[in-house]
Amino acid sequence: QKEVEQDPGPLSVPEGAIVSLNCTYSNSAFQYFMWYRQYSRKGPELLMYTYSSGNKEDGRFTAQVDKSSKYISLFIRDSQPSDSATYLCAMSVGGNEKLTFGTGTRLTIIP
Amino acid sequence: GAVVSQHPSWVICKSGTSVKIECRSLDFQATTMFWYRQFPKQSLMLMATSNEGSKATYEQGVEKDKFLINHASLTLSTLTVTSAHPEDSSFYICSAGGGGTSGRSGQYFGPGTRLTVT
Numbered sequence: 001q002k003e004v005e006q007d008p009g010p011l012s013v014p015e016g017a018i019v020s021l022n023c024t025y026s027n028s029a030f031q032y033f034m035w036y037r038q039y040s041r042k043g044p045e046l047l048m049y050t051y052s053s054g055n056k057e058d059g060r061f062t063a064q065v066d067k068s069s070k071y072i073s074l075f076i077r078d079s080q081p082s083d084s085a086t087y088l089c090a091m092s093v094g095g096n097e098k099l100t101f102g103t104g105t106r107l108t109i110i111p
Numbered sequence: 112g113a114v115v116s117q118h119p120s121w122v123i124c125k126s127g128t129s130v131k132i133e134c135r136s137l138d139f140q141a142t143t144m145f146w147y148r149q150f151p152k153q154s155l156m157l158m159a160t161s162n163e164g165s166k167a168t169y170e171q172g173v174e175k176d177k178f179l180i181n182h183a184s185l186t187l188s189t190l191t192v193t194s195a196h197p198e199d200s201s202f203y204i205c206s207a208g209g210g211g212t213s214g215r216s217g218q219y220f221g222p223g224t225r226l227t228v229t
Contacts, residue, residue: 036220041223096218098157098160099218101155102154104154
């Protein structure tokens with residue numbers, strides 16, 4: 001079993017829809033949770049960074065962490081074609097330690 | 112967001128030669144940098160953790176004598192692929208960790224370097 005599980009997709013939704021992406025993990029020591037967006041042949045871009053459980057909102061993006069269930073989510077509201085990319089969840093034990101990544105979910109927003 | 116640069120963005124080299132990739136944090140000091148490689152349609156695989164002024168820590172299965180890492184300053188880490196072979200062809204990405212006095216949280220990735228060994 002992988003430490004971090006993420007459905008690879010692909011996931012296709014119409015423009016304007018709400019997108020829900022999620023990851024589960026097995027290591028209860030993880031404290032820091034991140035979501036990255038990666039366009040083809042580019043480096044990952046940090047979208048959301050959260051510590052411990054709770055919700056965090058930034059514009060159209062909302063990240064949720066439920067440590068009791070070992071489950072994290074990223075919601076994208078009013079999805080746009082420019083949101084089409086691979087979304088990677090990542091987590092770490094310490095704040096500046098190596099990340100453990102999910103496999104990434106390929107998302108396509110259909111105009 | 113924080114800016115991390117990599118140079119070169121794309122390199123082709125002949126088998127048996129060495130290639131150096133630079134990673135710079137442009138607007139914050141990073142005590143820790145990380146090097147990853149990524150194969151097509153796969154997630155990132157951590158190769159090593161680079162700490163300023165000390166030896167890098169390599170992940171299991173990564174040859175430290177083949178992938179030389181130097182972190183000479185708080186803004187620069189280099190990865191040298193020595194005696195490159197076609198199987199080393201990949202997308203190499205660095206990241207710089209915030210924390211400490213940097214005022215940054217999380218890890219910020221460079222744009223990546225595509226290495227092709229012929």
